[in-house]
Amino acid sequence: MKYMEIKDLIAAELKNYSSNQMIPSERYLALKFDCSRETVRKAYEQLRAEDKIYKLQNVGWFVSNKKIQYFPNSIENFRTYTKAQGFNARTDLISTQRVDQFEGSDLFSPESRSLGFMEIIRLRYADDVPVLLEYNYLPIALFPNVLEYDVITSVQDVIKHSFHYDYTSSQLKIKNTGVSPFASQHLGIPSSQTATYIERISKSGELIIEYDVEIWPQDKIEMTLDVHP
Structure with missing residues (x-):
């Protein structure tokens, strides 16, 4: 059988399965359809390309x-917009460390760079599926002892409510990128898969x-942008 027939x-x-339910393995379907695993893999890759x-x-x-x-033009945090869309959101803290430089550190003022930065890496889940690997960099000169606050749930809320800085504007750069190990x-x-990279x-x-920096699997998000004349 050709892979499109198997697809x-x-x-x-798939109509018999629920969202996020595991489906049969490539090996199982290769036996079921009397074909090679490579044929099943091609069928699965086509279904992935169709976001199924x-x-x-x-x-x-x-x-x-x-x-x-x-929504690129929104400043709502992950927890807020995912819950509003009906997802069960949670976050795991991967690591924190002080760094002196990173891609983008030269954008900050000399005063902000003077004491280095706190790097916070978190893994975000929607309905228990990992959907976002997020890197936050905060100048220590502006946010001393930031780790004493709840940065796991929301860095934005800590900055706004504990350090009293409002988010007034953001600049985004969006591109596709390879996936690091x-x-x-x-x-x-x-x-081998590409991801959506948002700076x-x-x-x-x-x-x-x-x-x-946000790294999203491409099949997990859709960009929606309202444009007004």
């Missing part, structure tokens, strides 16, 4: 959930207060 047969069977399934590395294939709607491990996606520079007035 159609699998697509029909997704893969977690070293685990298996799953039925896709609805995508997170990402670190991102592959935590997001559960193959290193966000946040300001309070004219002062840059945060540099944020």
